[in-house]
Amino acid sequence: MRHSLLSKFRGALLGAAVGDCLGVQYQNQLLGMQVQTDNWQPILKLTKHQQLSLAGAMFGLNSANGKHSTNKTPSECGRLAVAGAQSLIRRGSLDLQDWRNTWESFIKSEFCNSQSKDFSTILNPSECAIAALPAVIFFHENRAKLREKLLLATEVGENLNTSECQTGALAVGYPIARAIKERLNPATAISQTITYLKTENALTELLSHVQVLLERGADLETVATQLYKTAKILGENSDDRATKAQANAMVNPANFMPIALAFYCFLSTPEDWRLSVVRAARCGIAGQLTCALTGALSGAYNGIAAIPVEWRQALSVAGVGARSTEGRESSFWGADRDGKIVELATQLFAVWAGVCSSDKGSEPSAQTPVVTAPYVIRPHKI
Numbered sequence: 001m002r003h004s005l006l007s008k009f010r011g012a013l014l015g016a017a018v019g020d021c022l023g024v025q026y027q028n029q030l031l032g033m034q035v036q037t038d039n040w041q042p043i044l045k046l047t048k049h050q051q052l053s054l055a056g057a058m059f060g061l062n063s064a065n066g067k068h069s070t071n072k073t074p075s076e077c078g079r080l081a082v083a084g085a086q087s088l089i090r091r092g093s094l095d096l097q098d099w100r101n102t103w104e105s106f107i108k109s110e111f112c113n114s115q116s117k118d119f120s121t122i123l124n125p126s127e128c129a130i131a132a133l134p135a136v137i138f139f140h141e142n143r144a145k146l147r148e149k150l151l152l153a154t155e156v157g158e159n160l161n162t163s164e165c166q167t168g169a170l171a172v173g174y175p176i177a178r179a180i181k182e183r184l185n186p187a188t189a190i191s192q193t194i195t196y197l198k199t200e201n202a203l204t205e206l207l208s209h210v211q212v213l214l215e216r217g218a219d220l221e222t223v224a225t226q227l228y229k230t231a232k233i234l235g236e237n238s239d240d241r242a243t244k245a246q247a248n249a250m251v252n253p254a255n256f257m258p259i260a261l262a263f264y265c266f267l268s269t270p271e272d273w274r275l276s277v278v279r280a281a282r283c284g285i286a287g288q289l290t291c292a293l294t295g296a297l298s299g300a301y302n303g304i305a306a307i308p309v310e311w312r313q314a315l316s317v318a319g320v321g322a323r324s325t326e327g328r329e330s331s332f333w334g335a336d337r338d339g340k341i342v343e344l345a346t347q348l349f350a351v352w353a354g355v356c357s358s359d360k361g362s363e364p365s366a367q368t369p370v371v372t373a374p375y376v377i378r379p380h381k382i
Contacts, residue, residue: 015304019293021332022295023288024288078130080131084099084131125169128154135149138348150169151166176297210263213226224283276294276298277295
């Protein structure tokens with residue numbers, strides 16, 4: 001293998017967190033928001049041509065998080081991913097009751113002032129894909145098991161229209177799982193993902209369009225513009241066909257835009273995590289989610305070593321400095337530094353690998369853990 005499994009576990013989780021923070025920073029520059037901390041320095045600078053980005057910054061997503069997508073803080077779905085990873089570590093597998101309680105208690109705490117109790121207004125498909133990332137990493141070995149667990153993991157509310165969330169989680173989860181096993185071929189990634197989804201919907205239409213644009217060698221501005229137009233047309237057509245009483249009337253093609261753009265940004269430069277995330281930020285459409293998804297895809301493919309150390313350090317310093325004045329939301333998914341996310345990914349890997357520890361739940365040892373061979377000793381239930 002080019003990269004160890006541990007490196008890929010860390011790369012996927014940290015790549016999403018770093019991408020999220022970078023997306024916030026660049027998006028804030030586009031909107032002209034003022035920096036409130038002295039030690040915050042933008043990693044990415046605005047380009048001379050921001051017309052597309054400024055228009056894209058107003059691109060709405062149908063969720064409570066989407067309504068606040070122009071906020072300067074990292075995403076709530078990122079901190080939900082951390083809570084999900086802690087549940088997997090705590091229970092040793094996907095305990096549906098604990099997972100459901102984790103999601104429901106988190107959402108209630110984050111949106112206690114919201115009048116709506118419908119989960120479909122809280123998380124859009126792109127955000128669900130990020131929140132389900134720990135489950136993707138944990139069950140990456142078997143594609144059938146991955147599908148089963150992701151479908152269960154996204155059924156977290158009685159009033160939730162799960163079709164969009166499940167589609168988003170499966171679409172992002174499948175290539176990440178393939179990348180962790182080093183079986184992902186960038187040339188066929190989209191076609192295999194569409195086959196894995198086993199359905200035809202707005203996302204498969206957008207992904208098919210991305211494949212065509214990749215084969216044509218289209219640039220970032222062309223791709224963003226074309227996908228925006230395609231999503232708009234799909235949305236208008238779905239409104240014509242569906243009535244408000246029908247469940248599929250809730251499907252909003254715009255909610256799949258970050259996923260489609262993340263596929264393009266990753267697959268156009270699959271070997272370069274830095275460039276993929278920069279392009280995701282500068283596309284200007286839902287930059288925070290697009291960067292997080294791109295970071296996860298490229299991080300799983302290239303491992304943690306591909307994530308620039310100087311970026312991690314700069315973001316950690318900014319998060320520590322902002323924590324006292326802006327709260328935990330301004331740091332790495334609720335952590336005060338990138339090392340916490342790395343540590344979380346390491347613990348997730350240890351549980352997946354079957355590390356034997358007499359002090360379960362205690363602080364991890366500084367020594368290198370001894371693990372068993374896959375499929376031999378696995379204390380967690382699958």
